[in-house]
Amino acid sequence: MGRFLTRKNLTRNEMLVVYIIAALSLMIGAVNSAFFSMGTVIDTARSMLVTVIFALCEMAIIISGGIDVSFPAIACFSLYSTIAFMNAYHIDSVAFAFFFSGFLGLLWGALNAILIAKFRIPALIATLGTSSLASGAILVISGGKEISMIPPSVDALSQQFLFSVTNASGVKSSLTVFILLPAALCLLFHFVLRHTMFGRGIYAIGGDADAARIAGFNVFRTQCILYMAAGLIIGIAAITHAILMRNANPSNLMGSEMMVIAAVVIGGTRITGGHGSVVGTVLGVLLITLVSNNLIMLNVPNYWQTFAVGLIIVIGTSITSLRAKRIALSPKI
């Protein structure tokens, strides 16, 4: 414990986020004492589920020096196409749903990979283009309408729970079995980023792509695998979202890229690349989720909420960027 409580550790970026989350929880708990209960933990975990998966993929991409704003569109495309396909051909297999959705995500990820790794198009513009392609395509295919009929065995998964908690007023909160997915992905990302050469390559490319190339990393191959793997995981996250929401909506994930990128940056990942951690990202997502879900408890009226969330994001990202700048300018002996 003594080795943990050093000044350097206590002022790390991730610890700052922990302090802010603690302060925010105290504020919310002061207004609404029902906040400090297991039910809240379960509900927050449920809201965070899909966002954490998106944030992990986005974190890996931002660490490598790129950015990806196309993941909501890819997710909408994958989940709607999978459900529509399964309904049309009367396929009712859980494995097929995950494989097909992951495969579609992989294809879109491959498009991103080709544009960014092969044609060297700036990542923001390339993924903006992919986003329009995917969202335009799925809106044309779906006509803007959602599907509410999910194949039965797939739908049954949404009713599998790990455990339930009933609070004082009789409201039951159940923790869905899908919580295992982001948990497993967190461990996987942590292992790959910290303990494999592929992960080292991601950090190296983010730091300086030319230096990484000269040092011997295969930049093209690393970026390709990264964007395609991100696409695959996004496809899986998409079908999870559809199962949990129990419908296939072609456009309700759009617009979430802002929140996810903000969560990743607040969690300590520098937007310029080369730095980032899984713990920080999860904490960032927790902070953003707590803020968006509980502003109403702090008596912030509905129409102020967009501004309030934006303000918190600006302050959070300014703090991290200022720290990064100070570290970059300080003497490194």
Place this chain on the structure above:
Amino acid sequence: MLALFGIALGIIVIMAFADPAFLKGSNFRSMAFQCPEFGILSFGMMLCMISGGIDLSLVGAANLSGIVAAVVILSTGGSPGSIAAGTAAALLVGAVCGLFNGYLIGQLQIPAMLVTLCGGQLFTGLGMAITKGPAITGLPEQILVLSNGTVGGVLPYAMLLFILIALALGFLLKSTVYGQHLCLMGSNPTASRYSGINNLHVTLLTYMISGILAAVSGILILSHYGSAKSDYGMSYTLLSLLIVVLGGVAPAGGRGRVSCVALSAVILQLISSAFNVLRFNSFVKTFVWGLLLVVVMVAQSVIQKEAYRFLNIRRKNYEKNHQQA
């Protein structure tokens, strides 16, 4: 530049075959009314891209300016004087939004993409807080004149404004000291700093002008619809990025011509009207914008690589032929 002219003519010719209703005078007139709204936004985006950054908050700033103008006009009576006051207030709001962006990017050195993404959210949220949700209506009739009136029955005021702004920006970029400093800073910020250029001033001025242009566009939108809402023109961000990229501005910064961007704005207006005439779904438009963006970027990348290869071959041949043995 010639290529863009060719594309514009090509589109007109194709549409003439596909559906002659495209060539009607009223179609061209309605295009001239619509084009300046996102055309002026693209000029703002162009300036920011030349400086090496990007501005994704233009639509948010435009909507906020429109909302502030509407509030000022409604609360000071609705006379022509108050319309002038509202316009001035909108331009001021645009400048402040731009200065906010510029300060965060220039002084705190936060990457432009992040700042403008968050800034756009902030401006939209502020607009939503002011309107509390629904659109602000009840504006005086004179406000509709700007976007819907014409000079001599032929040239819409909005188009005249577009042309004037294009000329002013062209002069600014080519002949003023600021314009030169902007291009230099966009090419290489470190070199420009060592050359004595105040990067912070150039950045602040660039984003302030871009904010003012967004405010002008906001006023045009207000005048067009006769009401102010916090989420008009949400698709204009991608559209202005597409126009700027098609107009030959390098995303890395340092190069850009106003005439090309203006022409590419016209081209995209032609395409947009063509879709309306052919009665395509508006979702198809989103898909096609994305496709165009990808195709144009890939084409530029391939052409650039081929140009380098071609120049290298010429250089090698020259050296081979002029070998002093």
